Amino acid sequence: MAVFAWLLIFAGVFEFVAAFMVGNWAGFFLHLLIAILFIVVGVFMLTKPVMSAEAWTLAMSLFFLVGGLYLLISSLYYHLPGWGWQAFGGVISTILGFLIAAGWPATSFWIIGLFIGIELVCCGWAWIMLAVNLHKMQ
Numbered sequence: 001m002a003v004f005a006w007l008l009i010f011a012g013v014f015e016f017v018a019a020f021m022v023g024n025w026a027g028f029f030l031h032l033l034i035a036i037l038f039i040v041v042g043v044f045m046l047t048k049p050v051m052s053a054e055a056w057t058l059a060m061s062l063f064f065l066v067g068g069l070y071l072l073i074s075s076l077y078y079h080l081p082g083w084g085w086q087a088f089g090g091v092i093s094t095i096l097g098f099l100i101a102a103g104w105p106a107t108s109f110w111i112i113g114l115f116i117g118i119e120l121v122c123c124g125w126a127w128i129m130l131a132v133n134l135h136k137m138q
Contacts, residue, residue, distance in 0.1 A: 001052050005045035012038030050108075057108040061100035064119065068093025081133030082126065089126040093119055 012035045019031035045052040072090030075083045096115045103111060 001045055001049040001056075004056075005042045005049075005052070008038045008042030008045065012036070012042060053108045054105040057100060057104055057111065060115070061097050061104060064093045064097030064100060064115070066097075068095075068097055080130065081137060082129040085126040085129040089122045092122045 015031050015035035015038060019028055019035055022028055022031065068090045070090070071093060072087050075086035075090060080086070096119060100107070100111055100115060
């Protein structure tokens with residue numbers, strides 16, 4: 001959690017500098033708001049690491065659930081080449097989201113890294129299969 005916290009704080013500082021570098025651009029307040037948000041969340045994560053781990057775990061659960069369902073439904077709807085692998089990745093993401101939610105908050109400290117690794121492998125394989133199938137179409 002400390003690594004993520006420091007990354008957010010550094011990103012907040014860079015966003016703060018970027019906000020003043022853009023000058024009168026319309027995105028000034030957006031950069032400033034993002035900078036403040038990143039710094040506040042980063043400091044919160046440094047001061048309350050256990051609560052932060054639990055909150056991030058719950059957020060990742062929702063991310064896996066929503067992302068997995070979207071990937072599953074969109075792959076079934078559009079039928080792009082390699083859609084079966086994309087649907088499989090969506091099913092895996094949805095299952096991971098349910099498993100994270102079922103074990104929350106007890107598994108907050110180790111489950112994020114494990115399930116993100118599984119998710120990255122499945123999504124990477126789905127992208128590889130999509131690229132292979134698109135290459136065959138040429």
